[in-house]
Amino acid sequence: MFIVENIKEIREVIKKEKKDGKTIGFVPTMGYLHEGHLSLIRKAKAENDFVVVSVFVNPTQFGVGEDYETYPREIEKDSELAKSAGADRVFHPAVEEMYPATYQTDVEVKKITQKLCGSSRPGHFKGVTTVVCKLFHIVNPDRAYFGQKDAQQVTVIQQMVRDLHMDLEVIPCPIVRETDGLALSSRNTYLNEEERKAGLILSKSLFLAEDLIKNGERDAMKIKNLIRENITKEPLANIDYIEVVNANNLAQLHELQDEVLIAIAVKIGKTRLIDNIRIKVL
Amino acid sequence: MFIVENIKEIREVIKKEKKDGKTIGFVPTMGYLHEGHLSLIRKAKAENDFVVVSVFVNPTQFGVGEDYETYPREIEKDSELAKSAGADRVFHPAVEEMYPATYQTDVEVKKITQKLCGSSRPGHFKGVTTVVCKLFHIVNPDRAYFGQKDAQQVTVIQQMVRDLHMDLEVIPCPIVRETDGLALSSRNTYLNEEERKAGLILSKSLFLAEDLIKNGERDAMKIKNLIRENITKEPLANIDYIEVVNANNLAQLHELQDEVLIAIAVKIGKTRLIDNIRIKVL
Known part of the structure; x- marks a missing residue:
């Protein structure tokens, strides 16, 4: 079966492949796959013999009042898409077996989870690291x-892997955008036509x-202000955060240097919605 | 080298063995090995092709005011003892590489770490599960x-392994005692002659x-009272806790049934010092 629904079975499939030297x-995904996910699957297939895609809407990373119940689910279509992009198995466990x-x-990763999305979504990253550790x-x-769209998530998972000496490589992959700039996200499906247009304010x-x-500005405050002024012009937009940080440890920057992450969250x-860019400042 | 001091090297040694199908x-130990540890090493050697013994005094499982600094360390002697019992490598990492x-x-394992030793040593089990997860x-x-002397530790680690789907078997091994009944512990070395005698009150x-x-008593309170009365007679002894619990989930028992753990901690x-017995009640 292409879709594997229990832990014992997926383990057996993978052990066999490993034994053959694969x-x-x-x-790992929460499903409702889009081109962003498919780009990850294609890259995984190009770099590995056997590719497993997990589809699991993880309850522990949703806060109270968040969209766990309504998060879009479409396992049959996901499964077809994953297969077409090169997946060898979809792992789709039941909540009752995972928890x-x-x-x-x-x-739990402590310090770097307190910033950015961590401060507006308490407990979110603890849910993410727990389920990713289990899936690993x-x-x-x-x-x-992992997609770089969730930039903090990638950094947090890399920290966990390093701290717990997990023997695997975490590979961040570029954000995939619509032609008009909107970063792909399963949550884009929540937007009506008007909101869809307003959402462009993030990437813009x-x-x-x-x-x-690129024109030489290095003052983080000026960059934040520019972003804030722009987003504020959009009546449907409500800023959650605008952060200019070191891309590796998420420390706030006053003056831009090295690997810079500009990350924003906007309702x-x-x-x-969240979006970000990484820039190497010389 | 028999003693391996860094992570990269022990990984390479083990990967080679695994590749050969071993x-x-x-x-895992904190060193200062005694006959209890050696019994674990012998059992490990009887059941596996290749045995690794870690010697690491883990700072994160000691609380403020506990004996991290003074915990006895004797790596050369430990190494000889481990080898004589059948170990193939001793892994002795530096604190700086582990943390x-x-x-x-x-x-962190939550509920079952709040009871017994968890309530008098806050944070202790979080340190234990973190380091054991890393070592795994x-x-x-x-x-x-793992030695059954640290009964709660065994239960907590089994819970972690189950919850995080770690692909290994946790094997609890019987307590090893001196001929007079004292459970072996690296901390017995702290006792002077008089205290050493007083320590017998736990096992007694x-x-x-x-x-x-065995004579039919099933009332947990009566059993606790008997133990309390006995220990109280010993002037050097100060009771930390006396618990009668379900051996698998550490839930308090009023009436004894199934697998019972009687665990005590006494200064x-x-x-x-800690000690315990497990009894199957029919």
Whole structure:
């Protein structure tokens, strides 16, 4: 079966491949796959012999009042898409097997989870690191692929892997955008036509900031202000945060240097969108 | 080299063994090895092709005012003892490599760590699960061996392994005792002659409780009272806790049934000793 629904079975499939000397690429997702996910799967397939895509809407990374119940689910279509992009198996476990009633263990990265999305979504990253740690133990991949759209998530997972000495490589992959600039996200489906247009303000503002930096600006405050002024012009937009940080440890920057991450979170109507750019400042 | 001091090297040694189809047995210790540890190493060697013993006094499992600084260390002698019992390598990492300055990740088992030793040693089990999770990732064993003397520790690690889907077997091993009954512990070295004698009150009280149960007593309170009365007679002893619990989930029992754990912690002078018995009640 292409869709594997329990832990024992996926483990057996993977152990067989490993025994034959095959390398395992892993793409953990919450499903409702879009071109961003598919780019991860294609890269995983190009770099590994056997690719597992997990589709699991992880309850522990949603806060109270967030969209766990309504998060879009479409496993049959996801499965076809994953297959077409090169996946060898889709792992689609039940919540009850991932979190049985006796479940009581957390994996938590501390400092860098307090910033950016961490401050507006308390507990979110603890849910992410816990489920990713569990999935890594189940799938035992050589390489795991994550989209750079969730920039903080990538940094947090890299920190966990390093701190816990997990024997695998975390591979960040570029953001995939619509032709008009909107970063792909399963949550874009929540936007109506008007909101969809308003959502462009995120990438537009980031690209303006990028131009400013290319023209020599190094003052983080000025860059933040430019972004803030732009987003504020959009009546449907409500800023959650605008941050200019070191891309590796997420420390706030006053003056831009080295690898810079500009990350923003903006509510468009009821939908919270995030976007970011990474810039190497010489 | 028999003693391996860095992560990269022990990983390479183990990967080579695994590639040759060998199974790996692992005995994590804080060193100052005694007959209890050696019994674990012998069992590991009997059940696996290749045995790794780690010797690491883990700072994160000691609380403020506990004995991290003074915990006895004797790596050369430990290494000889481990070898004589069948170990193939001793892994003895530096604190700086296990916990670099940027370290910020915890693995925490929640509910069952609040009871027994958890309530008098806050943070202790978080330190234990974190370091054991790290060591499991480094050593990647098929089986890991733990002494039943630290009964709660075994239960907590089993819970972590189950919750995080770690692909290995945790094997609890019986308590090893001196001929007079004292459970072996590296901390017994702290006792002077008088305290050493007073320390016998732990095992003596547990054996009395065992007799009581064998004679039909099923009331947890009566059993606790018997133990309490006995220990109180010993002037050097100060009770930390006396618990009668379900051995699998550490839930308090009023009436004894199934797998029962009677666990006690007692200070003898400045030294905190623990001991326990497991009894199957029909």
